[in-house]
Amino acid sequence: MTQKEPKIDRVFQALGDATRRAMLERLSMGPMSVSLLGEPFKMSLAAVVQHLQVLEEAGLVKTEKTGRVRSCRVEAAGLRAAEDWLRARRPEWDRELDRLEELLDEPDEKASHPVG
Amino acid sequence: MTQKEPKIDRVFQALGDATRRAMLERLSMGPMSVSLLGEPFKMSLAAVVQHLQVLEEAGLVKTEKTGRVRSCRVEAAGLRAAEDWLRARRPEWDRELDRLEELLDEPDEKASHPVG
DNA sequence: AAAACACTTAAGTTTTAACTTGACAATCAG
DNA sequence: CTGATTGTCAAGTTAAAACTTAAGTGTTTT
Numbered sequence: 001m002t003q004k005e006p007k008i009d010r011v012f013q014a015l016g017d018a019t020r021r022a023m024l025e026r027l028s029m030g031p032m033s034v035s036l037l038g039e040p041f042k043m044s045l046a047a048v049v050q051h052l053q054v055l056e057e058a059g060l061v062k063t064e065k066t067g068r069v070r071s072c073r074v075e076a077a078g079l080r081a082a083e084d085w086l087r088a089r090r091p092e093w094d095r096e097l098d099r100l101e102e103l104l105d106e107p108d109e110k111a112s113h114p115v116g
Numbered sequence: 117m118t119q120k121e122p123k124i125d126r127v128f129q130a131l132g133d134a135t136r137r138a139m140l141e142r143l144s145m146g147p148m149s150v151s152l153l154g155e156p157f158k159m160s161l162a163a164v165v166q167h168l169q170v171l172e173e174a175g176l177v178k179t180e181k182t183g184r185v186r187s188c189r190v191e192a193a194g195l196r197a198a199e200d201w202l203r204a205r206r207p208e209w210d211r212e213l214d215r216l217e218e219l220l221d222e223p224d225e226k227a228s229h230p231v232g
Numbered sequence: 233a234a235a236a237c238a239c240t241t242a243a244g245t246t247t248t249a250a251c252t253t254g255a256c257a258a259t260c261a262g
Numbered sequence: 263c264t265g266a267t268t269g270t271c272a273a274g275t276t277a278a279a280a281c282t283t284a285a286g287t288g289t290t291t292t
Contacts, residue, residue: 010132017125018125035237035238045238046282047282051280079206092141093144093190150269159250162251162252163251183259
C-alpha cells in the first residue's frame with residue numbers, strides 16, 4: 001500500500017490535454033529531466049512542472065529528484081486504471097450496439113422474417 | 117465518411133468527469149430520453165443536456181429526436197478512439213518499465229553478476 | 233567564492249468548464 | 263384549444279485549469 005491508486009477522474013482529465021499527452025509520448029522514449037522534457041513546448045518551465053504534477057497525481061508519471069535534477073519517467077498505474085475502466089465497460093457497450101444492429105436488420109419483423 | 121472521427125482530446129476530457137461517466141454507465145443499460153437519463157443527477161435539465169453535448173461531440177453518445185423526445189444511446193467511436201490511443205502507447209510504455217526493472221534487479225552489475 | 237543551472241514557490245491573469253435561471257418552442261393528451 | 267410535457271436557447275455566475283512573471287532555494291561548475 002505504499003502506492004496510492006490513481007483516481008480515474010484525474011487520469012482521464014490528465015489525458016484530456018494535448019500537451020500532457022505529448023509529454024507522455026516524449027517520456028516513452030525514456031526518462032529525462034524536467035527541462036529536457038519541456039524543451040519542445042512553448043511555455044515557461046513553471047507551466048511544464050504544473051503539467052507534470054497533474055500527470056504525477058494521475059499516476060501516469062513518476063519523478064525523483066537527484067541533486068538539482070528531477071528525473072521523470074512513465075508509470076503504469078494510471079494507464080492501467082484507464083484501460084481497466086474502458087475494458088470493464090466494453091461488454092455492456094458492445095451488447096448495446098449489437099442490440100442496435102438487430103433493430104436495423106429487422107426494422108419490421110413480420111415483413112422480413114427469414115423462416116416465417 | 118458519414119461519421120466524423122472523434123478528437124482524442126474531447127474523448128478523454130469527456131471521460132474525465134464523474135457525472136458524464138455515470139451517464140455513460142446509465143446509457144449502457146439501454147437507450148433512454150434526456151430527462152430519464154438525467155433523473156438521478158441533482159442538476160438542472162439544461163446542465164444534463166450540456167453534458168450530453170460534450171459526450172456527443174466526443175463520439176461517446178449518439179442522440180436522435182423523435183417528436184418531443186430525444187433518445188440517447190452509447191456510441192462506439194469515442195470509446196474506440198480512447199482504447200486505440202492507450203493501446204498504441206502501451207508497447208513503448210511496457211518497454212520503458214522493463215528497462216526500469218532491469219536497473220532495480222542489477223543496481224551494481226559487478227557485485228551481483230550471476231555467472232561471473 | 234561567484235556564477236550558472238535546474239528547478240521551486242507564490243501570486244496574479246486569462247481562459248475554459250460547469251453549472252444556474254428564465255424565457256421560449258414544439259409536441260402530445262384531453 | 264389548453265395545458266402539461268420535453269426539450270432548447272441565451273445569459274450570467276462561480277469555480278477550476280492553464281498559463282505568466284518574478285523572486286527564491288539548493289547544486290554543481292569554475
